[in-house]
Amino acid sequence: MKWSPILAALLLLVAACKRPAEExxxxxxxAAKGKAMFSTLCAACHAPSSKLVGPPLSEIAGLYRADPAGIVRWAVTPGRKRADVPPMPSFRGVRESDLADIAQYIIEAGTAAGKQGP
Ligand code: HEC
Incomplete structure (x- = not known):
């Protein structure tokens, strides 16, 4: 078993790199309920602190911290604000109570990401 020390070292390295800041x-x-739905529906375009297609959660949290229902309204009927990106698709098919859970997740995760910095 000549390889096992190398394998063990690799496994340790992988374990050390897996520091999920989000967790x-x-x-x-x-918010915990909203997290899984966020991953399925929104995470392709929205990351915690960097811009993907849409703005980062830290920016959204800054805009909607006092108005989580505003995120639900936007997701049902997205507006048009940023000229450099394509329009966001509507999520009117998703239950509003689910969107409210997602909104709570966005605010909590985005607030935490904003504090950690980019
Ligand atoms: C296909 C990509 C895509 C997906 C998926 C997506 N978004 Fe977006 N989102 C965008 C883009 C692009 C913008 C910026 C649009 C603009 O400013 O014109 C945006 C902007 C937003 C904003 C900012 C509104 C504001 O007032 O500035 C919120 C809130 C938001 N999205 C919520 C969500 C939620 C909740 C989901 C999942 C249910 C979601 N998005 C899924 C692309 C996406």
Whole structure:
């Protein structure tokens, strides 16, 4: 078993790299419910602190911290604000209670990402 020390070292390295900053954020029960749906529906275009297609969660949290229902309204009927990106698709087919859970997740994860910096 000549390879096993190398394998063990590799496994240790992988374990050391897996420091999911996101997991460190303590989420409320509502945000925890929204997290999985966010991953399925929104994460392709929205990341915690960097711009993908859409703005980062830190920016969204800054805009909607006091108005989570505003995120739900936007997701049902997206507006047009940023000229350098394509329009966001509507999520009017998703239950509004699910969108509210997603909104809570965006605010909590985005607030945490904003504090950590980019
Ligand atoms: C296909 C890509 C895509 C997906 C998927 C997507 N978005 Fe977006 N989102 C965008 C883009 C692009 C913008 C910026 C549009 C603009 O400013 O004109 C945006 C902007 C936003 C904003 C900012 C609104 C504001 O007032 O500035 C919110 C909130 C938002 N998205 C929520 C969501 C939620 C919630 C989901 C999942 C249910 C989602 N998005 C899924 C692309 C996406």
């Amino acid at each position: 460190a954020v303590a989420l409320s029960p509502q």
